[in-house]
Amino acid sequence: MRLAFMGSPEFSVPALRALHAAGHDIACVYAQPPRPAGRGQKETPCPVHRAALELGLPVRTPARVRKDAAEHAAFAALDLDVAVVAAYGLILPKPMLDAPRRGCLNIHASLLPRWRGAAPIQAAILAGDAESGITIMRMEEGLDTGPMLLREAVPIGSGMTTPELHDALSSVGARLILRALEEDPPAVPQPDAGVTYAPKIAKEDGRLDWTQPAAVLERRVRALNPWPGCFFTHGGEVIRVLSAAIAEGAGAPGTLLDGAPTVACGDGALRLTRLQRAGRGAMPAAEFLRGYAMPVGTMLA
Known part of the structure; x- marks a missing residue:
């Protein structure tokens, strides 16, 4: 044909x-x-x-x-x-x-x-x-x-x-x-x-809104991988979240609940499992936190 x-x-x-x-x-x-x-x-x-x-x-x-x-x-x-x-x-x-x-x-x-x-x-x-x-x-x-x-x-x-x-x-x-x-x-x-x-995806769609339920944010991390990628800001720096999982926990949305790290959401909590700083390689969260301090109680934006 x-x-x-x-x-x-x-x-x-x-x-x-x-x-x-x-x-x-x-x-x-x-x-x-x-x-x-x-x-x-x-x-x-x-x-x-x-x-x-x-x-x-x-x-x-x-x-x-x-x-x-x-x-x-x-x-x-x-x-x-x-x-x-x-x-x-x-x-x-x-x-x-x-x-x-x-x-x-x-x-x-x-x-x-x-x-x-x-x-x-x-x-x-x-x-x-x-x-x-x-x-x-x-x-x-x-x-x-x-x-x-x-x-x-x-x-x-x-x-x-x-x-x-x-x-x-x-x-x-x-x-x-x-x-x-x-x-x-x-x-x-x-x-x-x-x-x-299904509208076009924009870069800003990757920003994690911690007031949303953890289940919604977990899907967002999967859906926007690899572009534009999900992210939050801490200390004026953009941190990319490459993978995450729903976890137990509660608190004010955006609060770092433990050193896993687990973040409180509007409903439930999200454990961040793979992270990346700008200009650096991606790494498991535990390894990431050995070189980047985010104390428990920190509010993420």
Whole structure:
């Protein structure tokens, strides 16, 4: 089948590789433009761009496509059966959505209509959902509103972090898109009930609000790992919390209850198990505290 693949982050790479291995004719790969990265701020291609180059596939990296008639024409000229979209990062306008004969199929990392939007993996963990999943949907102009072709659930295990759920969903997505192309299942409209939205994650979302319940904060630590990462401030310094566990204890929210260290929350307490100072390596909490004093009774911000 002649197709274009449109994706950018690591999540999308397994699907691209699966489509290539299955023998589909990938006319072009679309990815976000290279951006400065690392200490030297060298222009660096995104993961999908790098994977496409490894596979010998042509790549286009337009900075925007919504109102670019030349890009619309170039896309239409590919004469596609279908376009596969997986976390591309740009909104496709109607001329591009309508160009492939079978439309544009999206690999979405949730069980639609739950968690439409930019950060469905993090949203599912933050909300304490028992499961997430992959939906293959036919795209339309609305935000993740298109009809569904295939869905498959993935359990969210106790203690599961965003990277773990990300990898599980990425693998399922690669498998399901092959099925969707082969079987061409009927499209089913999304139900009106149960719609939720997952907005983009901002850096400040990582700040731990100790007035919240410990269970909510424990999920936040798992959901926002690795970016933006959760943190608190102590003595004017930002301390990152890389892992944590719900613990027994009570006190004024933000109070350090013991040397574990355990912090009082709005309901219950949170034991911090792995910490990191700016410019330092991550380390277990016990090791961290040997070189950084936080006396019992300290109020964390």
